[in-house]
Amino acid sequence: MNAAAMNPQEIIRIFRKERVVIDAKAPIGVMDGGLGGFTVVKELQKILPEEDVIYLGDGKNNPYGNRSGEDIVHLTKQCLNFLKEKKVKTVAVACNTISTMIDHYQPDYDFKIFSIVQAGSDDAVRMDLQQIGVLSTVFTAKTECYAHLIHQRKPQMKVYAQGCPMLARLIEDGDFDCGRIDAELNKTLGGLLEQYPALDSLVFGCTHFPLVQENIERLYPQLIHLINPAATQARQVKEYLEREHALNTGGAGTFRIYTTGNCESYRSVAERVGLKTPLSIEHVPAPQPLNS
Structure with a gap:
């Protein structure tokens, strides 16, 4: 069938992606190659106090900045897959090193990913x-x-x-x-x-x-x-959720931390930064580097 014979709905389905409906109650994901992304969480909690935030810090493989680009993307996709399993509605990549490679992984995910760079x-x-x-x-x-x-x-x-x-x-x-x-x-x-x-x-x-x-x-x-x-990235997340009508306006604003590093260090630094007390701090298996 040629394009002239198609109805408008058929053309839209073929030539445009179907609009993804975002669950407003879903959490915001924040990921970093460690605990530095707490600075982004602090800003999110300031301007989006009703949003649930899930944080993933890959302390085991820190610093990402001493790795090859191929290895960074390999580790990053494992982190993003973890957050995808948690059904996040968007992700703020708080790590500058990881953000430099965003074009190499954003196309693989249907949620919006924000670059700190x-x-x-x-x-x-x-x-x-x-x-x-x-x-x-x-x-x-x-x-x-x-x-x-x-x-x-x-x-x-x-x-x-x-x-x-x-x-x-x-x-x-x-x-x-x-x-x-x-x-x-x-x-x-x-x-x-x-x-x-x-x-x-x-x-x-x-x-x-x-x-x-x-x-x-x-x-x-x-x-x-x-x-x-961090403040600008948090504001960009908020503006995006507003545009998509995906703000969680009735939430309690929970905070959960997952780390491949030392849980006590994450607890201590979260307190030092002045973050909302996390509901849980859980150690999770570390992403595997290339040639590990």
Whole structure:
């Protein structure tokens, strides 16, 4: 049958995907290669207090930023499959490293996935800046993903990326010892500022890093603009659910944590961040890396 002979309903079925009906009562999923995504949960709980949130932190395989792109996608799909089994209505990928690979896994899922890198880039573009630094994992820095997204809309802005090989791991282990944190910052962020002494603005290109914001402010007071993309990502999730008429307006706003890491560390850091007391913190099997 040719297109001219089809009725409108038949054409829509063939040439367009059927609209997915979202269950407003379903939870929001947040995933990270560890516990850094608690910074995103905090913002979601602020603006969407009635929503149920399920958090998955793959502490076992942290940091994702020291892995290959192929391995990152392989691990990420296992995490997303776990959240799919929990029947989430959308997922905020709080990990910048994982977000850099979003085009490699979003097509495999029928729920909307939000990238923290997109949120951070949006924040940078909105600011009237000539230059900006991005502090991230090594993988995120190498992809130059922030520069790519920012230059699409603001090509004149200079973007300087700096990878930190150990900072996320220290935070993931609950190691907030100022000496070790400061030493890692001095090696990485300190080096960036030596190279670009006029730099006064920085994007947290890893959701773990706002957890040591006080260290950064103390060591580098010249950084007067510290951008945490978590608030923008949470707002983008809310706007999407509003458009889809999928807000849970009568919920109690529960919070559950699943981790492949240390449950006590997750409990401690959740309290440190000021999150709603979780209903449960459950250890789950870790995704398997390639060639494991």
